[in-house]
Amino acid sequence: MELPSGTYRETGCTVELRVEEAETIDLYELEYPDLCSPSSASTVDSIMEALGPSGPGLLAVTGVPNASNLRSHLLPLARSLALLPRETRKLFLKEHNLGGDVPLRNPDRSVSSFAMQLKYTKSPLVEKTVRECRGTEFENLGSCFQELGFCMMELGLCLARICDRAIGGNELEMSLLDSCGAKGRLIHYHSHLDALLLKQHERSRATSKERAGNVKPLEGSELNSIAPDVNPGGIHSNLWQQWHYDYGIFTVLTTPFFIQPSYSEASKRENSFPSSCFDECQSPTGHTCLQVYNPNRKRxxxxxxxxxxxxxxxxxxxxxxxxxxxxxxxxxxxRPSKFENLSRETFVVFLQPAWTKTFSISDYPLGNSSFNGFHGQCLVASDEEQRQSGQDNDNLNYVDSSVVLKVIRFVPNTEQKTVLYFQYVKLN
Structure with missing residues (x-):
């Protein structure tokens, strides 16, 4: 299968790339005006079909006003933040009220994520600075993060209202409002080359303490290799992020964009790699790299x-x-294995109910549950099981869905929830 029209630079020459074989799905597209006020009953039916048991469980919203500029400014900052020296990054994150919610010390990490809690009440400061997101690289990081986050929160609220009308009641919308906020994450999915650049930063940092500035630069030949001791869950894996469910109500994501190096072989041989020589590109695979499991088709x-x-x-x-x-x-x-120097950027807002909300499953149709993807069972395989199988993306571990659904009160954080899940897996 050929790529859409266009070519991509990989090593200084223009080449035609072929996408990796994969079945794809085109999402149902909902225009922004129809999200705010559905024009017909058929629109609501299409939404529920896309999000219901017979659909993929997700849809795309198009034509959102003013979102393009915020997206194009914010997403490139994910990589810039991820590759900053550790102490410098801490200063920028503190200045803009952001935190790192994944460990950032390991240079072989597959993901860097920067998070902020977003409240449903916008501040006047954000309203004032939304049109000023064009200063120095990080000057308006916090305000752009918040403004795009608020925009995405509103998309989720509008969708919750539509679903509430179709289902009956208003529990989805009220659950979001009762939580008083959401969590935004700016995410950079690392390439192999990112690991090399981070290791160069670490060598420079360590050496500068011993010998003032006497650091060996990263040689061009090193750019085509990667350290052999990368753990199987890191950047050698064919997954940037393992299989999982989001435990909230809705997750709103920007479509990602991709970055790859745009350097010549000559410059790579002559100099240490210039970290600024990266270009935004279309997805070389022709899709977003987000993959979903279809329980109806079992793939x-x-x-x-x-x-x-x-x-x-x-x-x-x-x-x-x-x-x-x-x-x-x-x-x-x-993570496309054929494009090891490709990185991926996205921004995600998790719309969650309040931690204190209690759910009832007394009349939940367990037989039709999405948790019944394999005859009443589903969860992610452990890392060890994935290593034994050698297929990170296809192996799912199966557990009784009724146990998953009996987790009726949300725990305070994702780590604790994960522990609960895998404690059950070990028992089975």
Whole structure:
């Protein structure tokens, strides 16, 4: 299967790339005006079909006003932050009220994520600075993060209202409002080359303490290799992010963009690699690298979405609240093995109910649950199971869905929830 029209630079020459074989799905596209006020009953039916048991559990929203500029400014900052020296990054994150919610010390990490809690009440400061997101690279990081986050929160609220009308009641919308906020994450998915650059930073940092500035630069030949001791869950894996469900109500994502080096072989041989020589590019695979599991077809499918659209996917809480009328999306992020120097940038907002909210599953149709992807069972295989199988993206571990659904009170953080899941896996 050939790429869409266009060519991509990999090593200074223009080459035609072929996409990796993968089944794809084009998401249902919902225009922004129809999200704010559905024009017909058929639109609502199409939304529920896309998000329900017979659909993929996600859709795309297009034509969102003013979102393109914010997206194009914010997303490149993910990589810039990820590759900053550690102490410098801490200063920028503190200045803009951001935190790193994954460990950032390991240069072989596959993901860097920068997070902020977003409140449903906008501040006047953000309203004032939204049109000023064009200063120095990090000057308006915090304000752009918040403004795009608020925009995406509103998309989720609008979708919750539509689903509430179709389901009956208003529990989805009220669950979001009762939580008082959401969590935004600016995410950089690392390439192999990123690991090399981070290791060069670490060598420079360590050496400068011993010998003032006497640091060996990264040689061109090193750019085509990677350290052999990378753990299987890191950048040698064919997944940037492992299979999982989001436990909230909706997850709103920007369509990603991709970055790859644009250097010549001559410059690579003559100089240490200039970290600024990277260009935004179209996806060389022709899809977003987000893959979802279709329980009806019992296979993983790659997601395609219109450029600059927003993807909204269903979480476990919405599945339970809707009594199965909305289907939680089992998903992962695929790392194309043929493009090892490709990185991926995205911004995600997690819309969650309050931690104190209690759910009832007394009338939940367990037989139709999204958690029944394999005859009543589903969860992610452990790292060891994945290593033994050698297929990170296809192996799912199966557990009784009723146990998953009996987690009726949210725990304070994702780490604790993960522990609960895998404690059950070990018992089975």
């Amino acid at each position: 993983a499918i790659m997601v395609k979405a219109p450029p600059e659209s927003f993807i909204i996917q269903v979480g476990e809480a919405a599945d339970i609240i809707s009594k199965g009328k909305l289907r939680a999306t089992l998903h992962s992020v695929h």
